[in-house]
Amino acid sequence: MDDLHPAFKQAAIEMGYEVDDQPLISREETLEVISNYQGIAVRTKFLIDRELLDLGINLKFVARAGAGLDNIDEAYASQKGIQLLNAPEGNRDAVAEHALGMLLSLMNNFRRADMEIRNGIWDREGNRGYELKGKSVGIIGYGHMGQSFARRLSGFGVHVMAYDKYKTGFSDEFAREVSMEEIVKFSDVLSLHIPLTSETRQMVNEEYFFHFRKPIFFINTARGEVVDTKAVMDAIRQGKILGAGLDVLQTEKFPALGQQDWYAELAQSDKVLLTPHIGGWTFDSYRKISEVLAEKLQLL
Numbered sequence: 457m458d459d460l461h462p463a464f465k466q467a468a469i470e471m472g473y474e475v476d477d478q479p480l481i482s483r484e485e486t487l488e489v490i491s492n493y494q495g496i497a498v499r500t501k502f503l504i505d506r507e508l509l510d511l512g513i514n515l516k517f518v519a520r521a522g523a524g525l526d527n528i529d530e531a532y533a534s535q536k537g538i539q540l541l542n543a544p545e546g547n548r549d550a551v552a553e554h555a556l557g558m559l560l561s562l563m564n565n566f567r568r569a570d571m572e573i574r575n576g577i578w579d580r581e582g583n584r585g586y587e588l589k590g591k592s593v594g595i596i597g598y599g600h601m602g603q604s605f606a607r608r609l610s611g612f613g614v615h616v617m618a619y620d621k622y623k624t625g626f627s628d629e630f631a632r633e634v635s636m637e638e639i640v641k642f643s644d645v646l647s648l649h650i651p652l653t654s655e656t657r658q659m660v661n662e663e664y665f666f667h668f669r670k671p672i673f674f675i676n677t678a679r680g681e682v683v684d685t686k687a688v689m690d691a692i693r694q695g696k697i698l699g700a701g702l703d704v705l706q707t708e709k710f711p712a713l714g715q716q717d718w719y720a721e722l723a724q725s726d727k728v729l730l731t732p733h734i735g736g737w738t739f740d741s742y743r744k745i746s747e748v749l750a751e752k753l754q755l756l
Contacts, residue, residue, distance in 0.1 A: 467750030546745030547736030552604035558701030594643035597650035680704035
């Protein structure tokens with residue numbers, strides 16, 4: 457078992473499972489022993505791929521402590537009759553609050569203004585910001601994360617539009633279902649809430665940004681690989697993106713991140729706000745994710 461809140465372990469034991477809690481176990485060690493287990497609970501330590509699934513001859517379920525299943529070969533697991541459990545309900549509020557926090561920070565130049573004051577610069581005009589009220593916010597993906605973000609926006613007097621390729625008829629009191637054409641025509645803000653799949657990988661690229669009619673604030677708390685970071689930097693230089701809040705990047709962690717040819721420009725831009733993939737990573741969501749997984753395990 458990966459590093460999960462103790463709530464999951466305790467609940468599993470109460471259901472009659474014998475839990476082997478090994479948060480530091482390596483992939484190689486896991487491959488050696490996985491045949492002994494009926495289930496495995498993971499975060500993002502390593503891929504649950506064909507090799508592991510083939511060796512897990514007794515596996516009945518894989519529990520993913522988080523929302524995305526992109527580190528699991530879903531199709532192959534399904535083919536082998538292995539149940540997949542995830543917990544987007546556990547961190548959707550954390551992600552939504554993080555996205556909103558990034559947006560407000562960008563629109564009001566919090567990071568730049570803070571740094572300037574610390575360096576003896578008092579520049580009111582240079583840090584004049586924007587209000588959310590009256591703006592149009594485009595949400596791509598209206599699942600747990602997108603819906604939670606829309607709810608958080610409801611008190612700001614904004615027009616919330618949502619596009620989801622795989623859902624229809626989902627308009628609610630928080631967002632209006634629209635076409636992608638409306639998203640690119642009317643959005644002042646664009647926020648991504650879609651999973652990483654073969655279809656969405658590098659979906660947001662130079663051509664994607666080209667179609668937007670107005671300069672936008674851009675937020676990504678989904679998956680970094682969905683976005684071409686070079687295209688983001690190009691759009692910032694062209695004035696198509698006024699500010700970008702990126703909690704996720706197509707390459708994460710050092711030293712690999714520092715070796716990317718786009719990293720230097722990204723790091724130096726005062727129009728980019730960066731966080732280390734912590735959108736769903738609160739003390740509260742750590743507990744809630746385990747509780748949600750436990751509830752779903754009970755239903756197996």
